[in-house]
Amino acid sequence: MYSQIAANKRKTVLLIIIFLAVISLLAWIFSLFVTDGKPSITIGVIIGALVYAAIAYFVSSKAALALNRAKPIEKKDNPRLYRIVENLSITDGLPMPQVYIIEDPAPNAFATGRDPRHASVAVTSGLLAMMTDTELEGVVAHELGHVKNYDIRVAMIVFGLVAAISLIADILLRLTWFSDDDDRSGVMLLVGIAAAILAPIIALMIQMAVSRKREFLADATGALTTRYPEGLASALQKIEQSGSAMKHQNASTAHLFFASPLKGRSLNNIFSTHPPIDQRIARLKQMETQQ
Numbered sequence: 001m002y003s004q005i006a007a008n009k010r011k012t013v014l015l016i017i018i019f020l021a022v023i024s025l026l027a028w029i030f031s032l033f034v035t036d037g038k039p040s041i042t043i044g045v046i047i048g049a050l051v052y053a054a055i056a057y058f059v060s061s062k063a064a065l066a067l068n069r070a071k072p073i074e075k076k077d078n079p080r081l082y083r084i085v086e087n088l089s090i091t092d093g094l095p096m097p098q099v100y101i102i103e104d105p106a107p108n109a110f111a112t113g114r115d116p117r118h119a120s121v122a123v124t125s126g127l128l129a130m131m132t133d134t135e136l137e138g139v140v141a142h143e144l145g146h147v148k149n150y151d152i153r154v155a156m157i158v159f160g161l162v163a164a165i166s167l168i169a170d171i172l173l174r175l176t177w178f179s180d181d182d183d184r185s186g187v188m189l190l191v192g193i194a195a196a197i198l199a200p201i202i203a204l205m206i207q208m209a210v211s212r213k214r215e216f217l218a219d220a221t222g223a224l225t226t227r228y229p230e231g232l233a234s235a236l237q238k239i240e241q242s243g244s245a246m247k248h249q250n251a252s253t254a255h256l257f258f259a260s261p262l263k264g265r266s267l268n269n270i271f272s273t274h275p276p277i278d279q280r281i282a283r284l285k286q287m288e289t290q291q
Helices: 002-035 039-067 079-092 125-130 133-148 151-177 186-226 229-242 251-256 277-290
Strands: 070-073 098-102 109-113 119-124
Touching (some): 002 039, 039 109, 039 119, 039 151, 079 098, 079 133, 098 125, 109 151, 109 251, 119 125, 119 133, 133 186, 133 229, 151 186, 151 251, 229 277
16 A cells, blocks of 8 residues: 555656646747747746646635535534544544535545645535445545545645646737748748647646545545445446446546546547546455455
8 A cells, every 4th residue: 555655656746847847848839939038937837827827825724625615514414424523533634624514415535725724525415315324434534535635625736727728829829820920930830830729738637646546646645534345446447336426526626536427428538637436446445455
């Protein structure tokens, strides 16, 4: 388990470095169109993009809860869920997160926040109805794994970087499309248009890759917390059979969930924010045999 956690952390750091490289490349292309590549413009665009990403980072947690209609609860509202979150938080040595319930029949959950002291865990009413205590513990341990490993921070940072890349790409596309400079090279125009169109797609794919790595990492951490990978594997099997698509869906927060909350499957799972459930189950089964 520990080797898998370490490997996934290394891969996620690499993916975020690639993210920053894409922003830098876009900033350089932007500077070519505005001032023929002056370094000051490139640096200014990078700084502006990072400031924009930081703003998105600080507001996205509350926005995620609001967009998914999550309602905060206290222990008296649902003692079963609250105690499971409380006990697992103590086991992980984490502050008690805020607990939310989403009224939706689909079995699902997500964690969000900037760090363990500002974390929230939300589960659907469908998950509470479908899972046994052992299975629910597995899912909650997975979500607290996101908190413990600072996946929630990574998710918020990546969300902000995606927003920044999309903003720069949009401005760049407008500059190239509406440019009236007759001296501008046709090749440069093509490069600018290609960068503006491809950058958001590349950013989305990196976001998905980061999300997939963090899901495997949280599975490993959750199994390590409960010392019972079978509980989480059983929960995943139930979700695979019943489906996890929610009534009220939001693509911008889909990567936060325990299983994909969106309907339909993209070609060969290329554009899925989550790894295939059967792969997650297989890894948990492998962990169980290695214990």
